[in-house]
Amino acid sequence: xxxxxxHPSRVICKSGTSVKIECRSLxxxxxxxxxxxxxxxxSLMLMATSNEGSKATYEQGVEKDKxxxxxxxxxxxxxxxxxxxxxxxxxxxxxxxxxxxxxxHFGDGTRLSIL
Amino acid sequence: xxxxKQSPQSLIVQKGGIPIINCAYExxxxxxxxxxxxxxxxxxxxxxxxxxxxxxxxxGRFTISFNKSAKQFSLHIMDSQPGDxxxxxxxxxxxxxxxxxxxxxxxxxxxx
Numbered sequence: 001x002x003x004x005x006x007h008p009s010r011v012i013c014k015s016g017t018s019v020k021i022e023c024r025s026l027x028x029x030x031x032x033x034x035x036x037x038x039x040x041x042x043s044l045m046l047m048a049t050s051n052e053g054s055k056a057t058y059e060q061g062v063e064k065d066k067x068x069x070x071x072x073x074x075x076x077x078x079x080x081x082x083x084x085x086x087x088x089x090x091x092x093x094x095x096x097x098x099x100x101x102x103x104x105h106f107g108d109g110t111r112l113s114i115l
Numbered sequence: 116x117x118x119x120k121q122s123p124q125s126l127i128v129q130k131g132g133i134p135i136i137n138c139a140y141e142x143x144x145x146x147x148x149x150x151x152x153x154x155x156x157x158x159x160x161x162x163x164x165x166x167x168x169x170x171x172x173x174x175g176r177f178t179i180s181f182n183k184s185a186k187q188f189s190l191h192i193m194d195s196q197p198g199d200x201x202x203x204x205x206x207x208x209x210x211x212x213x214x215x216x217x218x219x220x221x222x223x224x225x226x227x
Binding site for chain 2 (some may be wrong): 004043045106108
C-alpha cells in the first residue's frame with residue numbers, strides 16, 4: 001500500500017534554531033502533499049498544501065515566512081520551521097495521496113520540541 | 116462552514132461493547148467522509164470512508180452510518196476490543212484526495 005515517511009520522528013532544539021522536516025512518498029508520486037499540526041490532545045489542523053513545482057498554499061493564520069514549504073520533487077516535500085520558538089513545539093504530520101480518487105495516507109509525524 | 120463537529124470527546128466501553136461516535140458537518144461541498152484511528156505518537160491511519168450516495172458502509176467490525184439530509188455521520192465499532200483503545204477522528208473533504216477538515220477527536224478506552 002501507499003507509504004508516507006517522515007524524518008526526523010523527533011527533534012529537540014534551542015529557541016531561534018531553524019528545523020527542517022521531510023515528508024516522502026515511498027512507493028508513489030505525489031503532486032500534492034499536505035502539512036498538518038497537532039497540539040497535545042487536540043485535532044489535526046491543516047497548515048498548508050504543498051504543490052510540486054509551485055508555491056505552497058497556506059491556510060488562514062499560518063505564517064508563510066515562518067513555515068517554509070518546498071516541494072521540489074514528486075516524492076519529497078519539506079517543511080522548515082524558521083527561528084523556532086517554544087510555541088512552535090507541536091506534532092507535525094504530512095499526508096499524500098497516490099491518485100485524485102484515492103484517500104490520503106499519513107506519515108508518522110515529527111515531534112518538535114523547542115527549548 | 117468548514118467545521119466538523121464530533122462527539123463525544125471521550126468514551127469508555129467494556130470489551131464487546133459497541134461504541135458510537137458522531138460527527139456533523141455544514142459544508143455541502145464535502146463529498147468524502149473518512150474516519151481515522153490514531154495511537155499516541157503516531158500519524159492517523161484510515162479506518163473506513165463513505166461517500167454521500169450510500170447510507171451505510173461496513174468493513175470488518177467498523178460501520179459508518181450516513182444521513183445526508185441531516186449532514187451527520189457516525190462510526191460504530193462492533194465487538195470492541197482493548198486494542199481498539201485510541202483516538203478516533205472523523206474528517207471531511209471535497210474530493211477524495213483533497214485537504215481534510217478534521218473533527219475534534221474522540222478518545223476511546225475499551226476495558227476488559
